[in-house]
Amino acid sequence: MKFTLENESIRVVVSDLGATLDSLFDKASGMEHAWPYDPAVWPRRTHLCFPVCGKLLDGEYSHGGRTYPMPMHGFLREKTFQVEARTADSATLAFASDRETRELYPFDFSVRVRTTLIGKGVEIAYCVENHGDSEMPYSIGSHYNYMVPANQDETLCDFEIDFGSLQSAGRIEFSDGFVAGSSEDIFKGAKSLRLGNLFSKGAIALALADLTTREVTLRGTKSGFFTHLGMENFDHLLLWAPSDAASFVCMEVWAGLPDRLGHDKVLKNKTAVRLLPSGQVHEYFQRIQIG
Numbered sequence: 001m002k003f004t005l006e007n008e009s010i011r012v013v014v015s016d017l018g019a020t021l022d023s024l025f026d027k028a029s030g031m032e033h034a035w036p037y038d039p040a041v042w043p044r045r046t047h048l049c050f051p052v053c054g055k056l057l058d059g060e061y062s063h064g065g066r067t068y069p070m071p072m073h074g075f076l077r078e079k080t081f082q083v084e085a086r087t088a089d090s091a092t093l094a095f096a097s098d099r100e101t102r103e104l105y106p107f108d109f110s111v112r113v114r115t116t117l118i119g120k121g122v123e124i125a126y127c128v129e130n131h132g133d134s135e136m137p138y139s140i141g142s143h144y145n146y147m148v149p150a151n152q153d154e155t156l157c158d159f160e161i162d163f164g165s166l167q168s169a170g171r172i173e174f175s176d177g178f179v180a181g182s183s184e185d186i187f188k189g190a191k192s193l194r195l196g197n198l199f200s201k202g203a204i205a206l207a208l209a210d211l212t213t214r215e216v217t218l219r220g221t222k223s224g225f226f227t228h229l230g231m232e233n234f235d236h237l238l239l240w241a242p243s244d245a246a247s248f249v250c251m252e253v254w255a256g257l258p259d260r261l262g263h264d265k266v267l268k269n270k271t272a273v274r275l276l277p278s279g280q281v282h283e284y285f286q287r288i289q290i291g
Helices: none
Strands: 002-006 010-015 021-026 060-063 066-069 082-086 090-096 109-117 121-130 136-138 140-142 144-147 159-162 170-175 178-185 192-194 204-207 215-220 226-232 236-240 248-255 274-276 281-290
Touching: 002 090, 002 109, 010 109, 010 121, 021 121, 021 281, 121 140, 121 274, 215 248, 226 248, 248 281, 274 281
Parallel strands: none
Antiparallel strands: 002 010, 010 021, 060 066, 082 090, 090 109, 109 121, 121 281, 136 274, 140 248, 144 248, 159 192, 159 215, 170 178, 170 204, 204 236, 215 226, 226 281, 236 248
């Protein structure tokens, strides 16, 4: 089921399947900012990663002396959420653990995704609650895909990711999808990254602790078409597109990372894992503005 949220500036469509953001439409320009999903381009859609982000070694982890299978990015992307609250400009979708999820992840939890229109943008809040009696290791992240180019005169190579101020940070390096180390500074005195050939070695993963900002803007240098992203309580930003001919760019905010090469597979020992005490709640936010 899909739900439309609307104000005088934008129209947003969210789905109860995986709590996806299906549309982010600018009424003034008539432009869509969320990439319209095409299974021919990307066979398996992901908008919400939980309880892991990325890949696990051998597709499994251990907890309490038992080994559990876990697909890449977890299982919530394929779950149907329940509508907990809805108004003209806000919708809260919720998913609670059940017998099926406990076969993969032996914890009692709930995840709520609240989408709220704010002017010419949207705030998306993620609430993770531990209903069990013991500490719960987990990761959570979003995996949104944003439109490029804005018109026939632009290509992905005409777009940049603007960080707003000069940066100096290396990228997290991956080997076959697993954390393998880090690179030297990729900004080299710049405040933005041009997209042309940027992803020739795969996704750009950045630790937010290495940056001076928690806001980035995907911008067309010719058209000025932009999607601005603000992050709160997440610790990593991932950027990716399949090629320079792609019609979308991923700007993903994660509280977590894939397994590191040589990891012992124990869930609570994962790189960047979050540990949620019994009865406690963690909240995360991303705020998207368009123009």
